[in-house]
Amino acid sequence: xxxxxxxxxxxxxxxxxxxxxxxxxxxxxxxxxxxxxxxxxxxxxxxxxxxxxxxxxxxxxxxxxxxxxxxxxxxxxxxxxxxxxxxxxxxxxxxxxxxxxxxxxxxxxxxxxxxxxxxxxxxxxxxxxxxxxxxxxxxxxxxxxxxxxxxxxxxxxxxxxxxxxxxxxxxxxxxxxxxxxxxxxxxxx
Amino acid sequence: xxxxxxxxxxxxxxxxxxxxxxxxxxxxxxxxxxxxxxxxxxxxxxxxxxxxxxxxxxxxxxxxxxxxxxxxxxxxxxxxxxxxxxxxxxxxxxxxxxxxxxxxxxxxxxxxxxxxxxxxxxxxxxxxxxxxxxxxxxxxxxxxxxxxxxxxxxxxxxxxxxxxxxxxxxxxxxxxxxxxxxxxxxxxx
DNA sequence: TTTTTTATATACCGAACGGTATATTATGGA
DNA sequence: TCCATAATATACCGTTCGGTATATAAAAAA
Numbered sequence: 513x514x515x516x517x518x519x520x521x522x523x524x525x526x527x528x529x530x531x532x533x534x535x536x537x538x539x540x541x542x543x544x545x546x547x548x549x550x551x552x553x554x555x556x557x558x559x560x561x562x563x564x565x566x567x568x569x570x571x572x573x574x575x576x577x578x579x580x581x582x583x584x585x586x587x588x589x590x591x592x593x594x595x596x597x598x599x600x601x602x603x604x605x606x607x608x609x610x611x612x613x614x615x616x617x618x619x620x621x622x623x624x625x626x627x628x629x630x631x632x633x634x635x636x637x638x639x640x641x642x643x644x645x646x647x648x649x650x651x652x653x654x655x656x657x658x659x660x661x662x663x664x665x666x667x668x669x670x671x672x673x674x675x676x677x678x679x680x681x682x683x684x685x686x687x688x689x690x691x692x693x694x695x696x697x698x699x700x701x
Numbered sequence: 702x703x704x705x706x707x708x709x710x711x712x713x714x715x716x717x718x719x720x721x722x723x724x725x726x727x728x729x730x731x732x733x734x735x736x737x738x739x740x741x742x743x744x745x746x747x748x749x750x751x752x753x754x755x756x757x758x759x760x761x762x763x764x765x766x767x768x769x770x771x772x773x774x775x776x777x778x779x780x781x782x783x784x785x786x787x788x789x790x791x792x793x794x795x796x797x798x799x800x801x802x803x804x805x806x807x808x809x810x811x812x813x814x815x816x817x818x819x820x821x822x823x824x825x826x827x828x829x830x831x832x833x834x835x836x837x838x839x840x841x842x843x844x845x846x847x848x849x850x851x852x853x854x855x856x857x858x859x860x861x862x863x864x865x866x867x868x869x870x871x872x873x874x875x876x877x878x879x880x881x882x883x884x885x886x887x888x889x890x
Numbered sequence: 891t892t893t894t895t896t897a898t899a900t901a902c903c904g905a906a907c908g909g910t911a912t913a914t915t916a917t918g919g920a
Numbered sequence: 921t922c923c924a925t926a927a928t929a930t931a932c933c934g935t936t937c938g939g940t941a942t943a944t945a946a947a948a949a950a
Contacts, residue, residue: 516927532809534723537907548929549909555927559908611809618807620721620800659869660887666859670852680848696886698849705897727938737899738939744897748938 517555520545525566529612533563533625564628567616570609571632574602578639588647592691595640596668600682603672611676614669637661664694706744709734714755718801722752722814753817756805759798760821763791767828777836781880784829785857789871789879792861800865803858826850853883 523545527536538559542549556562581594603610616629641661648657671690674680712734716725727748731741745751770783792799805818830850837846860879863869 528809530809530811532723532812534721535809535812538909539906550930551928553909615807615809618804620717620719620724620804622719623721623724659863662863662868663856663859663882663887666855666862667852670855670859673855674848674851679851692886693852693883694886695888697882697884698852699884726936728936739900740898742939 514555516545516547516551520547520552520555520562521566521569524562525570525609525612528563528566529608529615532615533612560624560628563625566609567613567628567632570606570613571635573606574598575632575635575639577602578636582639582643584642584646588643589691589695591643592664592694593687595643595664596687596690599668599672600675600687603675604682607676610672614673637665640665667694703744705734705736705740709736709741709744709751710755710758713751714759714798714801717752717755718797718804721804722801749813749817752814755798756802756817756821759795759802760824762795763787764821764824764828766791767825771828771832773831773835777832778880778884780832781853781883782876784832784853785876785879788857788861789864789876792864793871796865799861803862826854829854856883 520541524536524541527541527544538549538552541562542552545552552562556565577598578595581598582591583594584591613629616625617633619626619629621627637658641657644657644660645654648660667690671680671682671686675682675686680686709730713725713730716730716733727738727741730751731738734741741751745754766787767784770787771780772783773780802818805814806822808815808818810816826847830846833846833849834843837849856879860869860871860875864871864875869875
C-alpha cells in the first residue's frame, strides 16, 4: 500500500536533484514512475506538495539525528565534532537530496521553493546555535552566536560541496579538518 | 544604438535574480523591456545566449579587479585582505548579480546554466589559488592549496550570503573578520 | 537615388506546462 | 452481497514555453 507514493517521491528526488525543480515537469515524473498524473495529484495535491513531501521526509532524518546526538553538558569541541560527523554521514547517505537542498537554499528569494527549505534550515540552524549559546551565552551576545552557527554550517556545507564534486572524501580527517578550520583557522593544526 | 540590447540585459538580470532563470520566460522579459521577441533573438540568438551575455558582462568586472589588485610580491595576509575587499565591494555594487550567480553555482550539474557559471568560477578560483601557491607552493602540494582557495572563497561567499539576507554589513570589520576566520578561526582575535 | 544592412514588429508554430473532470477498478467493512 | 471509499486511468483543459517566418521601417553605403 502506498508504494506508488513512495516511488513517486524517490523518482522525483532523483530528477529534481539532477535537473532542477523547475526543469522537471510533472509528466516526466509520472512517466519515470510508471503511473499517471492523477495518481500523483491524488497523493500530493500539486507539484509543490510533492516537493514538500520530499523535504519533510529527508530533512526529518538529519534533524532528529542532530537533536539526539548533541549533548549540551559536554564541551564545544565535542559537540562541533558531533555536528560535523552527523552532517558528513548524512551528506554521504543522502547525497542526492543534499545537493538538491543546497540548490533550493540558494534559489531566488521570491521562489516558493526557497521559503520551504528555509523553514527546515532554520530548525537546523537553531540546533547548532544552541551549542554556541550554551558555550558563549554569558559572554557574547546572540548575534555573535548566530554568526558562529552560520559560519560553522557554512564551512560544513563547503566540505560537503567538495565531496559532492568528487574532490574530497568525507572521512574522519575531514571532520577534524572542518572543526579545526572553524576553531583555529589554517594556521594551527 | 544598442540601447535595447543593454536594456534587455538589465531587465533580464533583475527577473532572473528574483525569480530564477527557469522561472522567467522570454515573453516576460521582452514585456518588461518593452520590446518584442524577435528583438531579443536578434541580439542574443536564444535564451541561453542572453544568459551568457549577462554572465560575461558581470563576471568580467570582478575578475579584472581581482587580477589587477593581487600582488604576489606581498604577504598572504595582504592578498587575502585585498581579495576579501574586492569581493565585498563587488557584492555590494552587484548584489543582484551576485545572488543570481550563487544560485547558478548551486544549480544541478546537468543543467546547462551550471556549466556556464563554472567556467567563470574556475577563473576566479585560479586567481585566488595563485596566492596560496606562491605562499605554500614549496611546502604544501597543489591539492592543499586548492582546498585553501576553495575554503577561503567559501567563507567569503558565506559572508556575502549573510549580507544578501540583510543580516550583516560588509564593512571593514567584516573584511577583517572573514580573513581572521580563515587564518585563525574563532579563537584568536 | 538606389541598394544593402540593421533593427524592429506582427503573427504564428508545435510542444510542454500544471492541473482536472470523469470514468473505472480494487478493496475493505457492514 | 452490497456499498463506500481508496486508488488508478483516459482524455482533456487553457496557458505558456522557446523559437521563427515574414514583413517593415530606418539608416548607412553604393
